[in-house]
Amino acid sequence: MSIIVQKYGGSSVADLARIKKVAAKVVATRERGHDVVVVVSAMGDTTDELLQMARDVHRVDQPNGAAEVVAVPIKGTSDLSRRELDMLLSVGERISMALLSMAIHSLGCEAISFTGSQSGIVTNDSHSSARIIEVRPYRIQDELRRGRVVIVAGYQGTSYKKEVTTLGRGGSDMTAVALAGALGAVACEIYSDVDGVFTGDPRVVLDARRLDSISAEEMLELSRHGAAVLHDEAVSYAKRHQIALHARSTHDPDSRGTEVRPDGWPDELLAAAAIVPCAVAALARIVSVSIKTAELVPAMKCVDRVFAGCGVLSLDAVGDTATLLLDPTNCPDVEAARETLAGVVGAAGLDTARGCVTLVGHDIGRTTQWPMAVRDCLNAGGLSHYDLRVREHSIRVLLPGEDCPLALNLCHRLIP
Incomplete structure (x- = not known):
């Protein structure tokens, strides 16, 4: 059987x-x-x-x-x-x-x-x-x-x-x-409890819609940036081993849920489809660590110890400074970890008051259209203190944690 x-x-x-x-x-x-x-x-x-x-x-x-x-x-x-x-x-x-x-x-x-x-x-x-x-x-x-x-x-x-x-x-x-x-x-x-993957967190975005299907690549971006429906490492494993995932509601017997396609979208569909975002996710709190590149090795060893099990969102280097972004969700005591790490990189190099909102869609970071659209919608919504980080399949907004709900709703308006 x-x-x-x-x-x-x-x-x-x-x-x-x-x-x-x-x-x-x-x-x-x-x-x-x-x-x-x-x-x-x-x-x-x-x-x-x-x-x-x-x-x-x-x-x-x-x-x-x-x-x-x-x-x-x-x-x-x-x-x-x-x-x-x-x-x-x-x-x-x-x-x-x-x-x-x-x-x-x-x-x-x-x-x-x-x-x-x-x-x-x-x-x-x-x-x-x-x-x-x-x-x-x-x-x-x-x-x-x-x-x-x-x-x-x-x-x-x-x-x-x-x-x-x-x-x-x-x-x-x-x-x-x-x-x-x-x-x-x-x-x-x-x-x-949730009937699949939605275009946004239904608790925050009132007009969020359920997706019938999504590629594993897109789901991986969402999971890493706050969508709690599926664990990011599980999605990554399923993608590598070509395992189809189905996210469904326990309590709805007629739940259709969302299929996560491990092989992405067929070439013929990609060729005919417009490049558009499919969903948005948010982390109300991230940890930003600025490290002098000469001190990178001991600093990363300390990060591995005090933030063990926490997801690394990115590590970017500009000049003699590297910036590490972490998702502290799995950290039992963020403030204690922050105090320990401050002894290595200095208190000025640490910021635990920022949040992150991420717009996700196949190839949306490979055009100028969507980064500009994100900037325009945030500015129109009255937000000005933020940074944009563009990746192939995502556009990340770093901003004060208290602004995350507003930014999440503003970015959701960009999803067709």
Whole structure:
């Protein structure tokens, strides 16, 4: 039978009622004649709650009754703390996988749950931000042959040293895509509260529209710049391994969602299509680091340590100064990381108060039309303090974080 991999995010399994709905959805897929592998995230805010426990246990009581907070896992801690953090955070997905397996059993369908290590997810030894280096899905294949649904804990694996590792925020998407590739699945379906990929964040852009399809190249730009529907590394992996992704709503049975095409657009469609933007995304907070090129190596080593797991948006050099832009979303304590990095590059070289709005579309950065259009619409909207950075498939606007919602809506007007 054909294999379908389904991934359900934390909001989809936030409580027992939602877990039961997911179980019914999984059983329905099984009854349509497919083998099913399900990847689950931790329930609701479980990961955040576990992370807060880790912060709390690092509090140092002071004689005056106050508590000095020691950041986790950056300031005043060691690699050992990162290991223990992985041991702690991996618990959340294990709860979800066991409960979902039980719920599927209650509907008369056989199921079995596996941790990341039991599923054959092998990673490097970078705790908190591990990368998958190999998938050995032999136990999954054995259970599928026995007619069982297999539930896998997302976000985690085991290193070649046999240590539990986690993949960073959004890592469950990566688990699902890697398993889909290893198992030769016919589809990898990513379920969340949102019915696919939209032209803008529907919470901010009221007239945002759902896209029926989008190229992996365009989706990768959106994911890296704030669109939380799909994890950027998962999209990149799917593109490299030619895996089609489908982003759909958990709660809408008629959800059409959005197909992410790994092979991009056919040449005949590109030849006939106008060069236009398809969507816009925003990061309300980025980290900008100015580094003297002579000090680049030690500065980057410090960045790798204190901002481990954070996405690098760009690294540009002009003269004797390089500018690094980071997405700090995965950083447990941005201010503690900023303080540590300031000791290397100086406080003047750091800016954590900026945001980024990115307009995305195939080849829009290869014409003068769209950068000029972005500048005109921002100026007309009353924004003047911004910088434009143009890439092949995107136009990035760097501006004060508080201006991001307005800039997002202004840029969305450029999408036909």
